[in-house]
Amino acid sequence: MKKYKVILLLVIASLSLNSCSEDKMDEINKNVNDPLDVPTRFAITDAMTSTAFSNTGSDLSFYTGVYVELNAGGFGQMYNAETRNGEPKNQTTNNNSWNSIYQTMYNLKLIINKCTTGEEKGNYETLGVAQVLYAYNLALLTDMFGDVPFTEAFQPGVIFTPKLDRQEDLYKIVFATLEDAIVNLGKTSGYENLGSQDLIYNGDTDSWTKAANGLLARYTLRLSFKNPNYAKVLDYVSKSFTSNGEEFKMKNSNIPNPYYQFYVARKYLFASKSLHDKLTAKNDPRADGYFKKIKKTPTATPTYEFYANGVSPQSQTYSYSALQNVNNPIFMLSYHELLFIKAEAEARNSAAVTSTASLIAAVNAAFNKDEAINFSTANATNYIDALNITTNADLLKEIAVQKYLAFYENESVEAYNDYRRLLAMYGSAAANPIQLANPLNATQFPLRLPYGDSDVSANSNVKAAFGDGNYVYTEKVWWAGGTR
Template sequence: MKKYIVILLLVITSISFNSCSEDKMDDINKNVNNPTDVPTRFAITDAMTSTAFSNTGSDLSFYTGIYIELNAGGFGQMYNAETRNGEPQNATTFNNSWNNQYQTMYNLKLIIEKCSSGSEKGNYTTLGIAQILYAYNLALLTDMYGDVPFSEAFQPGVIYQPKLDRQEYLYKVIFTTLEDAIVNLQKTSSYPALGIQDLIYQGNNAKWIKAANGLLARYTLRLSFKSPDYDKVLTYVSKSFTNKSEEFKMKNDGIPNPFYQFDNDRGYLFASKSLFDKLNSKLNDPRTEGYFEKIKKTSGAPLTYEFFENGISAQSQNYSYSALINQSNPIFMLSYHELLFIKAEAEARKSNAVTSTASLTAAVTAAFNKDEAVNFSTTNVASYVAGLNIVTNADLLKEIAVQKYFSFYENESIEAYNDYRRLLAMYGSATAHPIQLANPLNETKFPLRLPYGNSDVSTNNNLKDAFGDGMYVYSQNVWWAGGTR
């Protein structure tokens, strides 16, 4: 009997010495697949991907391409956008994009804090990259919606109804953040290089600095209606990309280009007659046919172009579509050809005496050779530009705007939309605008901005009051285009 008692005591003693403390149990109960403290080298990869695929390349791009008539919405929700049938004035239209943008910025804010004063203080490379992405996403947010929650945002459980911050203030934050990023990217970091975790530049700080300067050039030109500074634009351009291999873009073999995926899944976007007519008005422009695919309208019929007449054609999936669609196309966040058009415009606006087409020719050349499935590298660009009959400075400025617009098809419609609104303010009216849109609904229903997301309109009284019935999207410009918010 004593023998069994001794054995039992030994077992109890063994259990007591090996039992789990509360801390140990907490460790056991942790979900290793959902960590709460992720090293920034992994978190920054996720932020790059969401910036490109969820924010730049998704609904914002699809819808703005319709408003600016680079594409036509022939079916489903895109047809509703084409005909302004509840979209874009409904708060639900961009709710997914709204939430994705704020989530991306929140994650980037955590990275910035961690690399500035947290556990990875001194990780200057990741800090600088996060600041560039943060500034880019903030600009994307305010360019689309105008005044938005910012200074009181990103505080879950603390501030439940953040106030709206003025776009003028937000642009100051954008510039300061980009300038800080450039400084940090020039510092020596003791942390390992990002390498393949950097899906955009593979840890090349010099290219990130060029991207930051390019964005500074873009945003400085964006403010040209409010506070023009073309010398500063050109200074930033001189410090940015020198070829298309340096441009700020995302190409991920594991994730198809969003336009390809959207076309493959839905088939809602079609060839815009408005775009075709503009291209067709230019002598020997190879994009007149090169941008579009012919279709068979009926079985056995010959292949023909069938263009959707913007705002007028019936809902159908029986129209021509883009010839540029390809799953391997990059998502452009700032392209080399856009940078060269920025340079050309800044030079032309500095002086009414400027009529040289040299910078325009360089920009068009870059556009014809852009990194997409179809390019037009065999075109004699000098001859093409000479045929545009540019005589005056006004001619030059208008052609820069039009050619830049052409170059944005199809993956850069957000910037085409921003540019159209900026120039609408500068030229004073739609009739004087270099780009003449065709949708007859634009007379009263051109979207001057996008509506706030329903997630916050329904829970934040500050946004609810600003949103009203949503019809403000047709009447109120954003601040940099002459509006008050």
Template structure:
């Protein structure tokens, strides 16, 4: 499925429609006979922004990156075809073809975000639309960080001049992150200035916040917090950086209703995790994460797993497994990380692979709270001050998980083909509070940083596209010698992703950096202690 609000689609909806003027034929008119009138020569920044947001959420955050990385961090298990190969640490982990499509999608998103910036900057066609400019800068920062977090050094400064530079050089990750922060700093200045150009503000073309510049400002501050923590190992003044994390979190989302989530999925526009599983059936339930939930007596255990499909009276049924901790047969139906068979419809799956309409999180409220709790702990602040932050983070995370679980039970495509049988009750505030007091609090008291990390790990398991951020966190913690998350796959853990073959086959600089691809197992990215 291709879910993309492109310019042709906007034209079809009449958004960019212009009056048709009939004139007599002339030589000029005849020259234009073969011109494609449905291909506009110029498009307003707000329409481009719609496409940037959509592609970023669906293809970049929720797409192949998240699907593969969910298996690397053991939120899911790859059980068929390419995902099984990745699970077994086969050749797809280092192959330039594996992430080629998403490599290209990120560059397309960057190109379009830069177009928004160009149009709304001084001297551009829509000078004066400062808020729209700021939105473009936030999206450019987001996609550039996504690119370099996963691939390391990458073409950027020379990457958007195809007629002048056929083979752009790779920029160092350190320089790319300077650009990320420069974009966000500029956005924080521009967003409050509003839009004054005659083309008007973004409005409903903004699929995240409906043109609310104040919400984008909070988004920018939240990303500053995320990236300040990301760069902690390579930051000289760590105390200042950790205080900056807290400061930016406090300026960001105040509750889950404000978070940056793409909530545009429906019967035809599918959540990307659902889209992959429904069409490919390549994922199974991870024993590794189930064991972590069982260890903590986590109430999500009874909500997050589903039996293989089974026909009952000619109706396909999927049954929620609510007794995984005590039912040996059900427990044995979990796939063993790195040791599973290549088979479909044998193992349990997560409930989330059926969450057809669950939003994709670009930046969640619970992520911000986990960042703040970690920063406070690293600064040596009192656990009594950190505990309520952690409790709010766990609460928000479980509620986000519940939203996705309930989206699975209501999935229109699934219900048109059978039925998911719910066997456990929704988790309530009382359930969450009891869980925190009885199970989380003692573990937090014993090892605060480890429990913050593990609760964040459990929080990012779901349909929201947050496995990629967990992959970044695990690499960040490992770089500090902090093995907070116990991974069970006996294969080597990939330290980065391979470049896309559109460039490994055409650009000598990328080709040289890629080599045979095995560097993905041996070379950390710069912010995790590597050199590129």
């Protein structure tokens, strides 16, 4: 009998424990180092970091830099990109970037919702910042991949195969989101200023507003083949940066520059002969400053060894960038880019414009950009004057080329976007002011990047659009004259 009483007491104790301590057990099992919900001031920091490092500065920049020949892919996966060996059209090529952009946008959407209708309603500073980053990432996504899932995306467990939205419609959302951001950044918020949680502007909403206007200028110019509005571009420029100290960039001692990291880890990217030839043809002072000499043998005299784009053999014995530095910024929108946007908009707005003043200002900013090496001793006025630009058409072509040269090495995504836009505006590769050397471009220039494997494998809509991947060589994105 005593035995059964003991068993009965144990059963009662067990029932009592299960009935009254389930909430306690949930609390005990909660991982405090992996919270499901955090204040937006902390979540926004992660979104800034992923936007700059993972989305802007890494794989997308490495690959597009090879395609537009700011860099040359001399080894490994970059050599495959250089020689069009699978990399440009494989669904696995840009899967990491594809996933990262979507994850960043999902996190930003949560922040926006929380600051709009959720528990932090009225947190206008964080809301405005999140909207700038959201619009930037959406533009990055559709610029690289064209039509993509969006309006039906970000609904896990509800919609498993979201449809693809047209790039034309996505750009309307980009503009609307940036305009909303500017309004919200101008409101008074009762919440604590982001301060040091803001790794880009340290909680300065005026700077975020200038960045939003700069992005509006960029994206308005981006649509110049479809819907030119150069007066509007200039209006946005007038409300944006006035110096390189206001640039939209990530520069933080705890966040290493991706190009530096990639070189240290892989040594896959080298000095492009195509780029060097363009510089030397203009007696450009950057012809030497951009590159490092190397020794072919331990006792040899250091020399330049340039990779002939699409032609040279796979090797790790080529010259490389002289700009590489762990502390270099990751540019989302630079001051020199803004000035080149201004120069082009002025020249396109009136065929009577032949003055090189705005071009000189842009080149001077490019000579003095925020990287490990600057070219402050070079005289931008003398440099441009020596090119003897006398017509509006020549001015426009030189603006395009100088902007391209200024994008070396870590603004490759925008160089790629510009090349494709100009391809549409000038009608052919032969007429494009930016001339590329890789002979494979005749039939295999990547007009867009392939969708990521995660969705090609799981979403029938994306799989159908992907096909066999060859569309990257034949289908232009909408703003460059395509249909998707």
